[in-house]
Amino acid sequence: MTRLFNDPTAFADELIDGFVAAHPGHVRPVRGGVVRATRCTSDTVALVIGGGSGHYPAFGGLVGPGIAHGAAMGNLFASPSTQQIVSVARAASNGGGILLSYGNYAGDVLNFDAAEAQLNAEGIPTRTVRVTDDIASAPASEKHRRRGIAGDLTVFKVAGAAAEAGYVLDEVVRVAELANERTRSFGVAFTGCTLPGASEPLFTVPEGRMALGLGIHGEPGIGETDIPSADGLAQLFVEELLAELPEGVASPKGRRVALVLNGLGSVKYEELYVVYGCIARRLQEAGVTIVEPEVGEFCTSFDMAGVSLTLFWLDTELELFWRAGADTPGFRKGLVSPRPRVSAESGVQKKPSSEAVMVPASEESRAAAPRIVAAVDAIAAVIDAHVEELGRIDAVAGDGDHGIGMQRGATAARAAAHAAVEAGAGAGSVLLRAADAWSDRAGGTSGALWGVMLRALGTRIGDEDAPDAHAIAEGAADALAGIRSYGKAEVGDKTMVDAIVPFVETLVARVIDGEQLGDAWDAAAAAATAAAAATADLLPRVGRARPHAEKSLGTPDAGAHSFGLIATAVAATLTRKDFAR
Amino acid sequence: MTRLFNDPTAFADELIDGFVAAHPGHVRPVRGGVVRATRCTSDTVALVIGGGSGHYPAFGGLVGPGIAHGAAMGNLFASPSTQQIVSVARAASNGGGILLSYGNYAGDVLNFDAAEAQLNAEGIPTRTVRVTDDIASAPASEKHRRRGIAGDLTVFKVAGAAAEAGYVLDEVVRVAELANERTRSFGVAFTGCTLPGASEPLFTVPEGRMALGLGIHGEPGIGETDIPSADGLAQLFVEELLAELPEGVASPKGRRVALVLNGLGSVKYEELYVVYGCIARRLQEAGVTIVEPEVGEFCTSFDMAGVSLTLFWLDTELELFWRAGADTPGFRKGLVSPRPRVSAESGVQKKPSSEAVMVPASEESRAAAPRIVAAVDAIAAVIDAHVEELGRIDAVAGDGDHGIGMQRGATAARAAAHAAVEAGAGAGSVLLRAADAWSDRAGGTSGALWGVMLRALGTRIGDEDAPDAHAIAEGAADALAGIRSYGKAEVGDKTMVDAIVPFVETLVARVIDGEQLGDAWDAAAAAATAAAAATADLLPRVGRARPHAEKSLGTPDAGAHSFGLIATAVAATLTRKDFAR
CATH class of the missing domain: 1.25.40.340 (DhaL domain)
Structure with a gap:
């Protein structure tokens, strides 16, 4: 449960303040969220991600060279507002257009769609790629209705690397859409988190039982079973994900996959590594080669006890972008050359005054x-x-x-x-x-x-x-x-x-x-x-x-x-x- | 609680196997733990750390350029054996001697001391620096009895960077001892973890209450209080740590400190950032400048709910080493130039055969x-x-x-x-x-x-x-x-x-x-x-x-x-x- 807070209603604002204070080399605050603290190449595409708070390092923790240019940070489990998204996108814009990318939830869709329309109307070319990796949230025939969970990371990572490589907006969109199409996740849960100031967890699963198909905001699963052994869970994950191969992947044999084994908050590193060992063995038996796996916490739900496996079926281009370096507060890999810091003053937007001029009234x-x-x-x-x-x-x-x-x-x-x-x-x-x-x-x-x-x-x-x-x-x-x-x-x-x-x-x-x-x-x-x-x-x-x-x-x-x-x-x-x- | 395991008695071995499988670019397995997968400069000091498993990223997760050269990985919460430590140190040795460093616990002291003696007897110059940062575990007059908690990170980081910089063994020891002397931590806990296969947590604190002075293996605290607000906790942390300044630091005013706000497992990132914001404000009010703070999970206890603050009082040399780049599975910062990988075969030690020759008997x-x-x-x-x-x-x-x-x-x-x-x-x-x-x-x-x-x-x-x-x-x-x-x-x-x-x-x-x-x-x-x-x-x-x-x-x-x-x-x-x- 969440125990440490001041005023629960100010929790999201305070966590963003603390986050920004802890990472001045990576992010700077703007109205509605954060953008990179480091300079970007002009006329490149800016990747703007976002969503509710409570999923750290998603979303602000993924801003930095190699991944996102900005993140709209909503309240706890609540979509950022249209105004927040527009504000972050304006500040992140480098002149090459904006790709908005986020997990597929109703509130986010409403607000990001409205922001996309407004940005385009302002003359900033803007496109959207929604992440829909959670195979438990809708059948394969209705992929567009699936939620985004830890597959956010693979899509953001690849889109950010493509933008970094100088791809134009249409090409970044193409790569991000392909990455989403090639990303599949399946999760399980043991208990939900308890939000700041709340007295009950969002959901509970009976002791010794496990919910199949987790929702990172406490959405109900699709079934329930006894908690299996670590290897039993590995088997479940691998079977579920090999049963739905993406288009263009006829068989797992001989394929290369990136992998994210994501803990939701209180399934910890030791357990994750035990499960990972079993997954790696099973994928190897299926003829799959794992490329630079990530085992840890990438899309959390406070201290929810749950875990998901994401497989990301690579081609040469996707693998290049998956392997590229990244340097963000919550995700770092490989080599990223140092970037000059944007001067502290230049980018800081003042909150617009609420004393704007009133329309004359009768x-x-x-x-x-x-x-x-x-x-x-x-x-x-x-x-x-x-x-x-x-x-x-x-x-x-x-x-x-x-x-x-x-x-x-x-x-x-x-x-x-x-x-x-x-x-x-x-x-x-x-x-x-x-x-x-x-x-x-x-x-x-x-x-x-x-x-x-x-x-x-x-x-x-x-x-x-x-x-x-x-x-x-x-x-x-x-x-x-x-x-x-x-x-x-x-x-x-x-x-x-x-x-x-x-x-x-x-x-x-x-x-x-x-x-x-x-x-x-x-x-x-x-x-x-x-x-x-x-x-x-x-x-x-x-x-x-x-x-x-x-x-x-x-x-x-x-x-x-x-x-x-x-x-x-x-x-x-x-x-x-x-x-x- | 720990839910995912196969055979609980094989848990530590399996987590090490999974950890090694997930990070082949960083670590390679040797008998007793892991050493770097990348080549090191010859005749430099090797930093060998270690301790029980269950504290990820401590200890195996801190092996890589910029921090440790090897980690002896014991069973759950149990010191590695003397043989394990000796084996890892031999494999990590680059010809410049070995610094053994670890948190101060009785079992670790026994085994690391014995390993130090054995390594010196074998002609590998070996020294030891124990981490004793936990101010709640013994009074200032008995600092040598204090436990090591999240201050492990600052000591290891600085010692590893000094070794990387080419310091000789005596100098690495000097810097590591100074780092330990300048590192102070204070922690609080809400619940203990439940080990794999166990049915009860190691300890519990009544609902709404908080134990003062946490032990990362469930050792009892020194008192208990109601859970304060996030800012109340920040105040407690800052007051406790400013009340015991290290030698050579007369007043906090005008000093520079590195800072580690460490979650033990299920006090999550959002809470940590809210608390960090309050700490940063209070330290600023005391005239302290925070240098490259770390907010996250660095020394855990499975899913224990607890949090500690570590202050590390810098001088110019310590700051240089704190800021240096590091690239390990569990801790990365700054720029680390790519190192050639040690060939997969060269370093893999076979487990010694149990069929060694018997002494003739009557x-x-x-x-x-x-x-x-x-x-x-x-x-x-x-x-x-x-x-x-x-x-x-x-x-x-x-x-x-x-x-x-x-x-x-x-x-x-x-x-x-x-x-x-x-x-x-x-x-x-x-x-x-x-x-x-x-x-x-x-x-x-x-x-x-x-x-x-x-x-x-x-x-x-x-x-x-x-x-x-x-x-x-x-x-x-x-x-x-x-x-x-x-x-x-x-x-x-x-x-x-x-x-x-x-x-x-x-x-x-x-x-x-x-x-x-x-x-x-x-x-x-x-x-x-x-x-x-x-x-x-x-x-x-x-x-x-x-x-x-x-x-x-x-x-x-x-x-x-x-x-x-x-x-x-x-x-x-x-x-x-x-x-x-």
Whole structure:
């Protein structure tokens, strides 16, 4: 379990500060993460990686000559926000374009995709390669849905070496895609980690038993068995991975593979070496030659007890890049010639001032702004009161971070809303500021989605007129449209969408019927709450994690549930006199 | 806990095999451990380190350019045997002499001292520097009694870099001694590790509590407190270490220190970085400049939850060597130019054949040999039957390895005794072979001591005459003298000596009085058993571990207890007809 922390909600920020302080020769801080402290050749491709914190050395620990140029470092187990990724990519850019690469998780996909679009719009050519190495997370026919685990290392390593070698963006993408296609991992787990400040581990496996198919955020496995001997585990790993050879590899015999035997945190080096000895013997028997194996901790989950084997089927080009030198805080090999350090001042970006100039607002809109602030206050308060409950619900099928992610977002949104009102903002701008702060600080899937919703609502309300029931209903409809296009979930997928759709349909229908906003919102909130509760009867959305029927049936979706809580809390602030019909 | 193993008694051998297989570019196996796989400059000093296994990357993981030339790798938490150390040192020797360096533990001291003497006798100039960095393990006035923990890294690093720079042996010793004098560590622990095949951790600390002054083999701490915040722990570390500045450092202000923040196994990187950030701030406030800090896992104890801070007070020369490049499996920094690989064949030593030529023995001695074998069989059987009990007793004040260490030794001795008899050995040679096999395979303190005892007895018995009661009593007296000169313990120190002394005194007195050997031995065994039980009323010997009165009072000493068991088991094999008066 995680025992050493100060304020649990500040844990990710503090670990990044400590990490940067410990490695000034390798990394320098920028808004949203870190970039290399050493100079790069201009006009080369920059590899920008990222993800939630809690997986050290992934992701910040892999920044340096030979691997990544920058890492967007999200909160614990939460995707970095779109703003974080854009900020890191801008700072890492050397003029040769950006390759974004990361493990395939819903929140990361949302935020990295949005960042890719924004960077391209800014004129920085940007491409993406998602890592999908975990063969236990989806069948071979649906490889694009597989999660990224320790195979991150092989893909990042090869992509970084190709960029270092001067490959242009299209070629770095080609090599990274090939590396991902040639990388397969299978993992097992014994216990989950306990996040800072939490009292329970994300999951447990009965004593003497082992979960097959680990998830590095506590996602459930695909089965369970007795803990085998070290050699029994080696046999399982080798059989699983030789049973699914990548395209172009007809037989293991005579092939060369790179190998990563990755401990998740508390399966330690001695055990790993015993298992490695057995794996090496079995692969040798299968006619496979192992090339520069890595045995240690490369993609962890705090002190989770688990271990995964990654095989990376090489060709000549991939082997060249796998063997190339690298010098990062968390992964070093071979020879890397010393690089001049970027001067301390040149690269340090100041956090953008929150006192940016406000759009001029009408009297009416400014008069309505405090009521928006009151609604945001109510959101932050209800999340504060339910943060542990939301974490508990999310831990059943997800990574247990929904409560703290929502809390970070809502807290930041509250502060931004108050600051905006004090700076003279209109009602729409208050919501826009709150939206930006929420998605930036919360990270993860829910952070991105709440950013989209509040932004849609704020845009519709604007700073001209006092917000009325129609504007708010239309804004809610815009928010739903945004969510649908962004998250691609439908009703019945056991996501937040299950609660939003009845909410918006009820709100819009009742406002059109001429109901007061307060009454309409009450009814809509009740519909959302009922729909959220009904998600308990649904299996989780395929693609998020493997269905784990016994556990997730009977548990509502955390995102739908928090939406219901928020809708109800806001209803209490909407007295009839606040908003015109 | 350790979950992945095959045969627990083969764990250390298998982990070394896997380690060697994973790092062929760095290390090659020799009898007793590993040496560098890369060529070294001739006539330079070779740094040979070592200790028990279970502390990866200590010790094998620190072999390579820039640090050690070889590592003697003992069994789990057990010192390597004298033979192992000698073998590794011979293979590592470059013609410039050997520096032996290791953490200060009784078993290691016994075996490294014996190896030093043997190497010097063979004409290989050899010196020793023991690491004594743990300020919690003895007061400043008794620094020589302090244990070595993560400060191993700073001493090894500096000594290895000095050897690499071409310093002669005296100069490497000077620098290593200065490095040790300038290195101070303080640690805390939350839980102990569970060794392979064991069902209980070596120690536990109540939930929410923290032990002050950790021992990397589960030795008890010096106190207990509530778990503080990360910053509270940083404050504790900094206060403890600034309160005891080394000679020549009058004030922390303006000084430069290297720093190692070491996780013992399951206090993970994220926590370490949060704590590091707090430490860095506090040291800065004290006017200290941190030079190239290391934050990670450098001296572990399987998956023990603990963390230590090491400060290494630099001067210009020490800083130069701290900053120098190193390229080992478990620790890499800076630039190390590539070295040619030693050819795979050249350095591989064959294990010496156990079929070495036997000393010719008399008929009488050969006829008596099977009775010696029967006694060794009885020893192995009684240890097999009590292996868990011995481990449990030892875990109270020690590292819990007494049972498995004795089992490894006795099992090897049994095999060697049978092989010797089949090869036609006399009674004395059977015991000498058993003695060598015991100390070589058992390692640790008890392995060294049982080797000394059996060797003394075998030498006295010889291969000329049938062993009689007088020869055996004299041999027992020789064994006691050997133990006393070797182990330096006295009666009342709560060690094996408490049982041996009454045993030998009783045996010798009764044999002189003319009793049959069987009767005399029975009485001696009863005296040993009673004395072993009486050690329960003694505090543990100072210097082994800090007294931990509540736990060790009421528990007999494991070494004395096993001696009593063995004496009793052997008594059963000594019928009157077996041995003449």
